[in-house]
Amino acid sequence: MISRIAFAAALAAFSSSAFAATAEEEAYARFLMEKAISYKSTEEHGETRKLAEFLAGEFRKAGFAAADLEIVPAGKSVGLTVRYRGDGSSGAAPILFLGHMDVVEADPKDWTYDPFTLTEKDGLLHGRGVVDNKYGVVDLTQTFIRLKKSGFVPARDLIIAFSGDEETGMETTRALVEKLKGAAYALNSDAGGGFDAGEGKTSVYYIQAAEKTYATFEVTVKNSGGHSSQPREDNAIYELGDALKKIQQFRFPVMWNDITLRSFAVDAETADDETAVALRRFVEKPGDKKALKTLEKQTGLNSVLRTTCVATMLKAGHAENALPQTATATVNCRIFPGVSVADVQAELARVVENDAIEFVTLDDPVESPASTLTPEIEAAVLNALKTRYPNIVAVPYMEAGGTDGLHFRRAGIPTFAIGSLFLREGDEPNYHGMNENLRVDAFNGGLDHWSLIIKELAGKPAASE
Ligand SMILES: [Zn+2]
Incomplete structure (x- = not known):
């Protein structure tokens, strides 16, 4: 309740253009969430198109022209774009709003409640996607619809771009990017967010402005093999083991950015x-060796200090009484922005010395x-x-x-993830896991987030408001 109280207090002091969700609007957002959760928009069940069609129908009912709604098929799924036409008065390129309609598979057997039925219990909403990322999709949808109904005309076009296979191949994402080149920037609902420290304390909000590159290598040693009763010096498994030990001991150079x-x-x-x-020493003298000694011992910090590569899977040999003809390890790397995948591969090849x-x-x-x-x-x-957390x-x-x-x-479109959710000590949303959940007050607390941001970035409210 803290956030609602803070919000109400802030509203009282805020200008009359503030925009708070009414009970009716909260109920509508909840209805959208119930529907969104009910579509099994996983790779296996393939109901992302149905969800996209449902959303398109809601936009149409709210007054968006059919020509401004597009279902974008790609691969096994679809994306959805919704153009909110501005009056062009700012002369600026459109702003994109991102979210993804698909979710990770959920097996009802593992869940306390059916993952595809939105269930409220003890102040929590349960369902696959309540946090990742159907809340983002619902939040942006209800924002566009509320703004449209209020008569708001943006000074530039605003375009929703919902992907349909973010959790798997991102083919719909590629198709959306192709269509929307030339946008000024994108604001993503699928990451970013705050930590609510409690009343009177300073809360922190995180804006995702960069992502490491995800790259996976298969590292293979081949050998002519032979009978295991006649072992030789050369052996695919031992050679791969030596290579992996070298990768384990190697550290990529420390890096930093703003x-x-x-x-x-x-x-x-x-x-x-x-x-x-x-941390303070490192900020003052980036790369400082003494600071690094302390920081790189911590897993979470080490992962943002450099490129990392780690062995994640192994397969080798074909019979218990045969010398292995092949041994393969999977090595997953998270590469610092600005470093190419080819350079990382070349570095690993140098490190293994074989x-x-x-x-x-x-x-x-x-x-x-x-x-x-x-x-x-x-x-x-x-x-x-600040309307929620002064x-x-x-x-x-x-x-x-x-x-x-x-x-x-x-594609050259700067992207910032600025989701509206705040977590609190003790919250366990369990993204991608079983019993994914979201606090009801976090759900309602985020409903004004996007409209406030849109009004500031895309012009003044219409005179009717
Ligand atoms: Zn996600």
Whole structure:
């Protein structure tokens, strides 16, 4: 309830253009969520198209022209675009709003409640996708519809781009990017978010502005094999083992950018004494060896200090009484923005010191640059947040990787994830896991987030309001 009280207080002091969800609007958002959860938009069940069609119907009922709604098929799924036409008065390119309609598979046998029926219990909403990312989709949908009904005309076009296979192949994402080239920037509902520290304390909000590149290599040693009663010096399994030990011991060079330095400065506020000193030292003297000694011992910090690669799977040999003819390890890397996948592969090949080892890159890694947060966007986000959390700091961060934002950034569209949800101590949303859940008051608390930001970034409300 803290957030609602804070919000009400802030509203009283805020200008008359503030925009708070009415009970009716909260009920409508809940209805959208019930429907969204009921569509099994997983890769296996394939109901993403049905969800897209349902949403398109809601937009049409609210007054969006059929010509401004498009279902975009790609691969096994579909994306959805919704254009909110502006009057063009700002002369600026459109702003994109991202979310994904698909969800990770959920087996009802593992869940307390049916994953595809929105269930409220003890102040929590349960269902597959309540946090990742059907809330984002519902939140943006109800925002566009509320703004439209209020008569708001933006000063530039606003375009929703919902993907339909973010959790799997991202083919719909690629198709959306292709259609929406030339947009000014994208705001993503699928990451970013706050930590609600409680009344009177400073809460922190994280804006995702960069993602590491996700790349996987298969590392293989081949051998002519033979009978296991006649072991030889050369052996595919031992050679692969030697190579993996070298990869384990190797550390990629330490790196930093504006985003990681700013997030370290904020992390220092809440870290233990030793870590706080090291973080501040690193911010002052990036790359500082002494600071690094402390920081790289911590898994979470080490992952944003450098490219990392780690062995994740192994397969080798074909019979218990035969010398192995092949041994393969899977090595998963999270690459610092600005470093190419080819350079990482070359570095690993150098490290293993064995020319006979083959490297194969799996899938098609997406290299994406960091996006530079503009003061305009940062201020709009902060002003919206302050209506809920008067004492808040916002900070950009770099994520280990994996949202639609990668593809938009790669196409030259700066992308910032600014989801509206706040977690509290004790929350366990369990993204991708069983019993995924979301607090009801977090759900309602985020319903004004996007409209406040849109009004600040895309012009003044219409005279009718
Ligand atoms: Zn997601």
